[in-house]
Amino acid sequence: MKRRIGIVGGGQLGRMIGLEAKRLGFRVSVIDPTPHSPASQVVDKQIVAKYEDEKAIRELAGDSDFLTFEIELANAKLLRELEGGGVSINPSPETLIMIKDKLKQSEFLKNLGIPVADFVSVNSKKDIENAALEFNYPILLKSRFDGYDGRGNALIKSEKDIDKGIDKLRDRKLYVEKFVPFVKELAVITARDIDGNITCYPVVETIQKNNICTEVYAPALIDERAAKKANSLAIKTMQHLKGAGAFGIEMFLTKTGEVMINEIAPRVHNSGHFTQDACFVSQFEQHVRAITGMPLGETDMLAKRAVMINILGDRNGKANLRGLGKALAVKKTAVHIYGKQETRIDRKMGHINSIGDTHDEALRRARKAASFIRI
Numbered sequence: 001m002k003r004r005i006g007i008v009g010g011g012q013l014g015r016m017i018g019l020e021a022k023r024l025g026f027r028v029s030v031i032d033p034t035p036h037s038p039a040s041q042v043v044d045k046q047i048v049a050k051y052e053d054e055k056a057i058r059e060l061a062g063d064s065d066f067l068t069f070e071i072e073l074a075n076a077k078l079l080r081e082l083e084g085g086g087v088s089i090n091p092s093p094e095t096l097i098m099i100k101d102k103l104k105q106s107e108f109l110k111n112l113g114i115p116v117a118d119f120v121s122v123n124s125k126k127d128i129e130n131a132a133l134e135f136n137y138p139i140l141l142k143s144r145f146d147g148y149d150g151r152g153n154a155l156i157k158s159e160k161d162i163d164k165g166i167d168k169l170r171d172r173k174l175y176v177e178k179f180v181p182f183v184k185e186l187a188v189i190t191a192r193d194i195d196g197n198i199t200c201y202p203v204v205e206t207i208q209k210n211n212i213c214t215e216v217y218a219p220a221l222i223d224e225r226a227a228k229k230a231n232s233l234a235i236k237t238m239q240h241l242k243g244a245g246a247f248g249i250e251m252f253l254t255k256t257g258e259v260m261i262n263e264i265a266p267r268v269h270n271s272g273h274f275t276q277d278a279c280f281v282s283q284f285e286q287h288v289r290a291i292t293g294m295p296l297g298e299t300d301m302l303a304k305r306a307v308m309i310n311i312l313g314d315r316n317g318k319a320n321l322r323g324l325g326k327a328l329a330v331k332k333t334a335v336h337i338y339g340k341q342e343t344r345i346d347r348k349m350g351h352i353n354s355i356g357d358t359h360d361e362a363l364r365r366a367r368k369a370a371s372f373i374r375i
C-alpha cells in the first residue's frame with residue numbers, strides 16, 4: 001500500500017495533519033524553514049528549507065506517494081510541474097495557483113454567481129480614488145498575494161487614508177474591495193475525495209479581534225436559512241475547484257440575511273479545529289482520507305455545542321507553558337499545544353476545544369480553561 005505523505009509546511013496545521021496521518025499508519029515528511037518545527041516533532045522527517053525551495057520540494061516529492069500543503073506559500077508552479085509524475089498532489093496545484101491570487105479567486109467566485117464583495121483591480125492612486133467613487137467609503141485595499149491575519153489589508157475610510165494604505169502595502173499587487181458591513185463571520189470546512197464526493201462540517205461562527213481569529217462557535221448561532229445558504233455556497237464552490245482535500249471557506253452574514261464568500265483557504269483551517277473533539281472524524285483526518293484516496297468520514301457533531309479558543313502569545317520570547325493542569329481540570333475540555341519554541345504577541349501557540357449541551361456551557365468551559373494557560 002502507498003503510505004508516504006509529504007507536506008509542504010510544518011506549522012501547527014502540518015502537525016495536526018501529521019498526527020492523524022501517523023495514527024492511520026502513514027509515514028510523514030514535511031518541509032519547513034524553522035528547525036524543530038511543530039510538525040517535525042510528531043512526524044518522521046523534516047527537510048529544513050523554505051516553502052518555495054525547488055530542491056527540497058523535489059526531494060519531498062521523490063520520497064512521497066501523496067503530496068499536500070498546509071500553507072498557501074507553497075511553490076504552486078513547481079507543484080504543477082511535478083503533477084503527473086510518480087506522486088499524487090492534492091489539492092490540485094492549479095487550484096492553489098488560482099486561490100493564491102485573491103483577485104483571481106474573487107473573479108472565480110463571481111463567475112459562478114456566488115455573492116462576493118464588489119472588487120476591482122487597481123494599479124495606481126487614481127484607480128483607488130475611482131474605486132472609492134464607485135463603491136463609496138469605506139473600502140478595503142487588499143494585497144492580491146500572501147496576505148494573512150489581515151496583514152495584506154488596509155481599511156480606507158476616506159480619501160486621506162489612501163496614501164497610508166499604499167504605503168502599508170507598497171511593492172505589492174493590489175485590488176480594492178467594497179467594505180461589507182457584516183453582522184457575523186461564518187466558515188464552512190468542506191472536503192472532497194478523489195472521486196468527487198463532497199462533505200461539509202456544520203457552519204461555524206468565527207470571532208476575530210485585530211483580524212485574528214480568537215474564538216469559533218459550532219454550530220453558528222444563526223437561523224436555519226442562513227446555515228443552509230452557507231452550506232450550499234460551500235458545496236457549489238467545491239464542485240468547481242479541482243483536486244481533493246479539506247478546504248476552509250470564510251463567509252460574511254449580512255444584516256439582511258445574505259451570505260457572501262470572503263475567501264477560500266485550500267487547506268485545513270483554524271475554524272475547523274473544533275472537529276478534533278466534537279466530531280468523530282476531524283478535519284485533519286478528513287484531509288488525510290481525501291488526499292490518499294480513502295472515503296470521507298462523518299461530519300456531524302457528537303456534541304450539541306462546541307467552542308474553540310485560540311491560545312495566542314502575549315509577549316515575545318521563549319515559550320514556557322504554564323497552567324496546563326488547571327486547564328485540564330475543566331470538564332469536557334481538550335488542550336492542544338503546538339510545540340512552538342518561541343512565542344510572539346498574537347502568535348497562534350495552541351487552542352482549546354470545549355463541548356457542552358448549550359453554547360453558554362461550552363463557552364464558559366473554554367474561556368475558563370483559556371484563562372489558566374500562559375505560554
Ligand SMILES: Nc1ncnc2c1ncn2[C@@H]1O[C@H](COP(=O)(O)OP(=O)(O)OP(=O)(O)O)[C@@H](O)[C@H]1O
Binds near residue numbers: 117178180181
Ligand atoms: N470586504 C470586506 N468587508 C468588511 N470586512 C472585511 C472585508 N474583507 C475582509 N474583512 C475583514 O478583515 C478580515 C481579514 O480579511 P481577509 O480574510 O481577507 O484577510 P487575510 O489576511 O487573508 O486573513 P486570514 O488570516 O483569514 O488569512 C476578515 O476576517 C474580515 O473581518
Ligand SMILES: [Mg+2]
Binds near residue numbers: 250263
Ligand atoms: Mg481571511
